[in-house]
Amino acid sequence: MTDFENLKQIAKQLRREIVTMVYNAQSGHPGGSLSAIDILTVLYFGGILRYDPKNPDWEDRDRFILSKGHASPALYSVLAYAGYFPKEELLTYRKTKGYAPDGYSRLQGHPAWQHNKHGAPGVEASTGSLGQGLSVAIGQALSLKLWGKDSRVYVMLGDGEIQEGMIWEAAMFAGHHKIDNLCAILDNNNLQIDGDVREIINIHPLKEKFEAFRWNVIEIDGHDYKQIYDAFIRAKNTKGKPTIIIAHTVKGKGVSFMENNFKWHGVAPNKEDYEKAIAELMA
Amino acid sequence: MMTVIDIKNAPKKAIRDTYGEVLVELGKMDPDMVVLDADLSESTRTHKFHLAYPERFFNAGIAEQNMIGIAAGFAYTGRTVYASSFAIFLSGRAWEIIRQQIAYNKLNVKLVASHGGVSVGQDGASHQMNEDISLMRSLPNMNVIVPADSVEMEKVLKKVHYIKEPFYIRMGREKFPVIMPSDYEFEVGKGYTLKEGSDVSIIACGVMVSIALQTAYELEEEGISVEVINMASIKPIDKELIIQTANKTGAVVTSEEHSVIGGLGSAVAEVLSEEGCNAVLVRHGVEDRFALSGPAWEVMEELGLSVEGLKSKVKYALEKKCQK
Ligand SMILES: Cc1ncc(C[n+]2csc(CCOP(=O)(O)OP(=O)(O)O)c2C)c(N)n1
Numbered sequence A: 001m002t003d004f005e006n007l008k009q010i011a012k013q014l015r016r017e018i019v020t021m022v023y024n025a026q027s028g029h030p031g032g033s034l035s036a037i038d039i040l041t042v043l044y045f046g047g048i049l050r051y052d053p054k055n056p057d058w059e060d061r062d063r064f065i066l067s068k069g070h071a072s073p074a075l076y077s078v079l080a081y082a083g084y085f086p087k088e089e090l091l092t093y094r095k096t097k098g099y100a101p102d103g104y105s106r107l108q109g110h111p112a113w114q115h116n117k118h119g120a121p122g123v124e125a126s127t128g129s130l131g132q133g134l135s136v137a138i139g140q141a142l143s144l145k146l147w148g149k150d151s152r153v154y155v156m157l158g159d160g161e162i163q164e165g166m167i168w169e170a171a172m173f174a175g176h177h178k179i180d181n182l183c184a185i186l187d188n189n190n191l192q193i194d195g196d197v198r199e200i201i202n203i204h205p206l207k208e209k210f211e212a213f214r215w216n217v218i219e220i221d222g223h224d225y226k227q228i229y230d231a232f233i234r235a236k237n238t239k240g241k242p243t244i245i246i247a248h249t250v251k252g253k254g255v256s257f258m259e260n261n262f263k264w265h266g267v268a269p270n271k272e273d274y275e276k277a278i279a280e281l282m283a
Numbered sequence B: 001m002m003t004v005i006d007i008k009n010a011p012k013k014a015i016r017d018t019y020g021e022v023l024v025e026l027g028k029m030d031p032d033m034v035v036l037d038a039d040l041s042e043s044t045r046t047h048k049f050h051l052a053y054p055e056r057f058f059n060a061g062i063a064e065q066n067m068i069g070i071a072a073g074f075a076y077t078g079r080t081v082y083a084s085s086f087a088i089f090l091s092g093r094a095w096e097i098i099r100q101q102i103a104y105n106k107l108n109v110k111l112v113a114s115h116g117g118v119s120v121g122q123d124g125a126s127h128q129m130n131e132d133i134s135l136m137r138s139l140p141n142m143n144v145i146v147p148a149d150s151v152e153m154e155k156v157l158k159k160v161h162y163i164k165e166p167f168y169i170r171m172g173r174e175k176f177p178v179i180m181p182s183d184y185e186f187e188v189g190k191g192y193t194l195k196e197g198s199d200v201s202i203i204a205c206g207v208m209v210s211i212a213l214q215t216a217y218e219l220e221e222e223g224i225s226v227e228v229i230n231m232a233s234i235k236p237i238d239k240e241l242i243i244q245t246a247n248k249t250g251a252v253v254t255s256e257e258h259s260v261i262g263g264l265g266s267a268v269a270e271v272l273s274e275e276g277c278n279a280v281l282v283r284h285g286v287e288d289r290f291a292l293s294g295p296a297w298e299v300m301e302e303l304g305l306s307v308e309g310l311k312s313k314v315k316y317a318l319e320k321k322c323q324k
């Protein structure tokens, strides 16, 4: 039985790490990191993803790709807590100096693949230019399947991100090829940089779109641990189709003044806001 | 004798701020103008036009290829179009559509890119576009302009608005020192000599122009006389001025916040070698590598895009010249 209360505590710590990383760098993207973190917490710490932090190249591991790469603070904090690298390294996020072999940081503004010379262990693909991660995930999933692995590939997309045409080219391909070891998660927080996704370019209805592209669609509350967990299990048990979990989330979730406010997409908090945020996340 | 510009105390302004302001001015005069963006309108400053003329502004969302196709459609029907995003997504993601529609048909579209070069800083290599001048310069019919400061940006926009051809105009993210004289007139295909000198010439564009000037003043104190040319118009390029300065000093250093492959350095090299010019050429810019995350000026420093970095290139060029 999965301990959801424990996951909640972990997510709270990770939220503090996210806000601290962005504050420390005075740069980065808190909003979309905070909306995504509950889902990543269940994926990495709820027994869904198969991985070994001591062996990041383990052949039989599952993969996770953060297609919305700007949410790197969420990914990096999860990888540190999972044991891929020390938590202290989180403070090298967006800094020039760090722990790469050449003395630069491995925690680049946007994730770099673990075998990139500035990449961090546990990062399965370089992202940051939106719209590319789903195709990369398909390539990995197909490759693993064809070469006899039972590994699964997870990929997280932003709701603004899926305005990119490449996403729909990928969606068509995955449905056509029935790639059932692939699970996409849509962080549906309703906001992008310039405002509300429904006002900039409306992506809805989503369920019908993905079903028309031959996907299995599951809709959940992306901050409800049990719903997240159950969705991953259902995805795993779905054969003959790729699955997309449409997770309804709140951008900036957990820090009251960041919630549902697009201004906090890519802005670092000042000292006062930082202290306010941490106080809320300690409570 | 040219006036000495006090770069360290010069006022600073982001070129993109000027872009937003001038767009609004142009929009008032020209009812046939439309502006497009792809979910970065606050960063590129097209949101100023959006606020002023909401009915002539379209946000494509995060869909750069589609934005360029739509820009082409507007231009086919006779409108003057401005389309903006970060340099990486505008010139990179949408390149082939730019080629087929805008360049091939010589459409009246101004591609105005913000966040060019490594001074994007903390977003890191994924967002630092050091190959756009190269990509755009190789397209037939495409003009490529890299203004040095906000004064020049205003002059550029007010000139090219009336030239019904494709333009790629590249801006940085940061605030640059304002160095161009207010009575300066921008001409497509013309460079501008900011400082005269006799030992070596620096031909620069963008933010590197102010860094080149600073470098020249400091080298002057070491007894080295440096000529500084602002080559904002990279395509077409001012062949005459390049040859003239190369013949005068016998040593040319190009300086750009861009890869040393394919950009200003390559354009100057093409002129010098084809014209059989005997001058030494050294290219200063981003070496053949990806950059990294970090505060903008720290990253510039790391890559040698600094007064110190440029000085050592100038000295290297002088050494080569003496060996000749
Ligand atoms: C191809 C591309 N275009 C533009 C950007 C700039 N950009 C970074 S984040 C973002 C908005 C993303 O919105 P969404 O996908 O909804 O992410 P979230 O709300 O989860 O942060 C944009 C436009 C980019 N990174 N890549």
Ligand SMILES: [Mg+2]
Residues within 6 Å of the ligand: A158, A159, A160, A187, A188, A189, A190, A191, A192
């Ligand atoms: Mg969003």
